[in-house]
Amino acid sequence: xxxxxxxxxxxxxxxxxxxxxxxxxxxxxxxxxxxxxxxxxxxxxxxxxxxxxxxxxxxxxxxxxxxxxxxxxxxxxxxxxxxxxxxxxxxxxxxxxxxxxxxxxxxxxxxxxxxxxxxxxxxxxxxxxxxxxxxxxxxxxxxxxxxxxxxxxxxxxxxxxxxxxxxxxxxxxxxxxxxxxxxxxxxxxxxxxxxxxxxxxxxxxxxxxxxxxxxxxxxxxxxxxxxxxxxxxxxxxxxxxxxxxxxxxxxxxxxxxxxxxxxxxxxxxxxxxxxxxxxxxxxxxxxx
Amino acid sequence: xxxxxxxxxxxxxxxxxxxxxxxxxxxxxxxxxxxxxxxxxxxxxxxxxxxxxxxxxxxxxxxxxxxxxxxxxxxxxxxxxxxxxxxxxxxxxxxxxxxxxxxxxxxxxxxxxxxxxxxxxxxxxxxxxxxxxxxxxxxxxxxxxxxxxxxxxxxxxxxxxxxxxxxxxxxxxxxxxxxxxxxxxxxxxxxxxxxxxxxxxxxxxxxxxxxxxxxxxxxxxxxxxxxxxxxxxxxxxxxxxxxxxxxxxxxxxxxxxxxxxxxxxxxxxxxxxxxxxxxxxxxxxxxx
Numbered sequence: 077x078x079x080x081x082x083x084x085x086x087x088x089x090x091x092x093x094x095x096x097x098x099x100x101x102x103x104x105x106x107x108x109x110x111x112x113x114x115x116x117x118x119x120x121x122x123x124x125x126x127x128x129x130x131x132x133x134x135x136x137x138x139x140x141x142x143x144x145x146x147x148x149x150x151x152x153x154x155x156x157x158x159x160x161x162x163x164x165x166x167x168x169x170x171x172x173x174x175x176x177x178x179x180x181x182x183x184x185x186x187x188x189x190x191x192x193x194x195x196x197x198x199x200x201x202x203x204x205x206x207x208x209x210x211x212x213x214x215x216x217x218x219x220x221x222x223x224x225x226x227x228x229x230x231x232x233x234x235x236x237x238x239x240x241x242x243x244x245x246x247x248x249x250x251x252x253x254x255x256x257x258x259x260x261x262x263x264x265x266x267x268x269x270x271x272x273x274x275x276x277x278x279x280x281x282x283x284x285x286x287x288x289x290x291x292x293x294x295x296x297x298x299x300x301x302x303x304x305x306x307x308x309x310x311x312x313x314x315x316x317x318x319x320x321x322x323x324x325x326x327x328x329x330x331x332x333x334x335x336x337x338x339x340x341x342x343x344x345x346x347x348x349x350x351x352x353x354x355x356x357x358x359x360x361x362x363x364x
Numbered sequence: 365x366x367x368x369x370x371x372x373x374x375x376x377x378x379x380x381x382x383x384x385x386x387x388x389x390x391x392x393x394x395x396x397x398x399x400x401x402x403x404x405x406x407x408x409x410x411x412x413x414x415x416x417x418x419x420x421x422x423x424x425x426x427x428x429x430x431x432x433x434x435x436x437x438x439x440x441x442x443x444x445x446x447x448x449x450x451x452x453x454x455x456x457x458x459x460x461x462x463x464x465x466x467x468x469x470x471x472x473x474x475x476x477x478x479x480x481x482x483x484x485x486x487x488x489x490x491x492x493x494x495x496x497x498x499x500x501x502x503x504x505x506x507x508x509x510x511x512x513x514x515x516x517x518x519x520x521x522x523x524x525x526x527x528x529x530x531x532x533x534x535x536x537x538x539x540x541x542x543x544x545x546x547x548x549x550x551x552x553x554x555x556x557x558x559x560x561x562x563x564x565x566x567x568x569x570x571x572x573x574x575x576x577x578x579x580x581x582x583x584x585x586x587x588x589x590x591x592x593x594x595x596x597x598x599x600x601x602x603x604x605x606x607x608x609x610x611x612x613x614x615x616x617x618x619x620x621x622x623x624x625x626x627x628x629x630x631x632x633x634x635x636x637x638x639x640x641x642x643x644x645x646x647x648x649x650x651x652x
Contacts, residue, residue, distance in 0.1 A: 124437055125428050166444040169426045177651045179428035186440040186627050302622040310613045314606050337626040
């Protein structure tokens with residue numbers, strides 16, 4: 077354990093970044109704990125860890141180039157690797173405490189009351205310069221595109237980073253497409269006006285008037301997870317015909333729902349179409 | 365078997381376990397179980413020819429997580445299964461490097477609520493801790509609450525002695541008991557006021573008797589998990605009003621119960637109050 081009077085916080089930040097990178101993170105950064113003004117009360121770093129000074133953010137484990145190439149879209153539904161960043165975040169919290177003797181809490185990936193996140197990890201990634209908000213929804217990194225994030229709140233006063241400038245979204249290709257066609261690849265693939273989830277404009281090279289139908293998206297992205305289970309359970313219980321009810325219980329839909337729940341680490345999302353067409357990070361996921 | 369070889373091998377496996385993520389490691393003689401458990405629950409009932417049981421312990425919540433004013437943070441963020449990961453690496457090493465059989469000891473219930481091998485007893489017999497007044501939780505003298513895993517092997521190691529001095533009660537708790545009639549844990553959850561714990565400390569400062577209402581504790585420590593899922597499901601199935609049934613299925617309570625099952629490794633317990641007030645290991649949790 078390092079004595080606190082001896083700590084060079086810039087060097088400590090570099091050391092933590094090196095550990096994160098060695099353990100599988102593609103990016104890391106630090107957000108100032110006081111910068112979460114846009115978060116509701118109760119969902120800010122100091123609400124989770126009193127006297128919080130910094131939020132250390134890691135990002136990585138995106139789907140591989142080969143995953144995006146598979147013609148079997150269901151392949152990616154059951155091979156997500158998002159759990160790796162949460163595991164690494166837990167490890168990083170422990171390292172901050174053991175190595176530097178400052179308090180650290182890994183922001184839970186799960187949800188709090190009312191299905192609300194404890195703290196927006198996306199906002200933390202944005203503030204730490206590990207990515208920026210996108211028209212499609214996920215935080216995107218300029219080089220790597222879509223990836224998974226983890227965040228650690230700590231009382232350690234690490235030097236903060238700044239949000240990405242320019243933002244990763246919209247990509248130049250999307251700005252050009254919008255000027256020519258009035259839409260972007262992500263909006264075009266899932267347009268809210270035609271039964272999809274997304275809408276928005278691009279003005280002065282920035283996206284505005286973003287619309288995202290979260291409820292509709294959930295019914296498509298989480299066909300086979302907890303929401304799917306609840307839906308099938310309700311339908312099954314209300315089925316008066318015993319034979320039909322039994323058939324529903326043993327159906328492929330219900331079986332997949334249970335698989336998805338028991339293997340929740342690797343099967344929570346079943347739609348990645350807005351990300352599939354996103355040009356941000358396209359070079360990174362282009363291989364021979 | 366050469367005694368020097370055994371000693372050297374013992375040091376090697378212990379250091380390996382610590383490097384693999386364990387915070388503590390101890391080794392017990394499989395015959396030590398004979399006087400404590402019935403047939404079928406001894407190490408050599410699970411692995412014939414067992415010569416040693418290697419036990420590792422790892423801390424659960426970070427010190428920062430203990431400090432969070434949002435108690436739900438620790439509910440879904442308490443445990444990273446490092447002990448399981450470490451014990452698998454220990455078992456791998458024994459089989460690959462020492463050419464002896466090694467298995468992870470089964471610590472989850474396989475019939476009723478009893479595990480084939482008790483991790484609590486394993487920790488005690490390996491000299492890693494002693495039973496406490498707080499729900500019989502095994503407390504380590506340095507860290508307090510730890511999570512344990514064990515590896516049963518046919519390879520002989522040097523055995524550790526059981527701790528000669530009880531970890532619980534702490535001297536502060538003895539003073540508290542003699543002054544107020546309760547220890548911090550008993551005061552936090554007194555059985556005579558609807559809680560789970562009671563006990564007495566004799567004149568020599570030892571536990572004279574302890575009482576733990578396990579059923580009541582389960583109903584509080586596992587609000588969201590298999591138990592609550594089963595409870596809610598029984599109520600949902602019995603509900604005759606279809607609208608009300610649908611509301612119950614999509615309620616926050618049932619959603620969280622489903623989520624707790626799917627994210628079992630992040631959400632196995634929702635009450636840490638007896639441990640929160642325990643002075644044992646507190647110095648290890650005090651940071652900046």
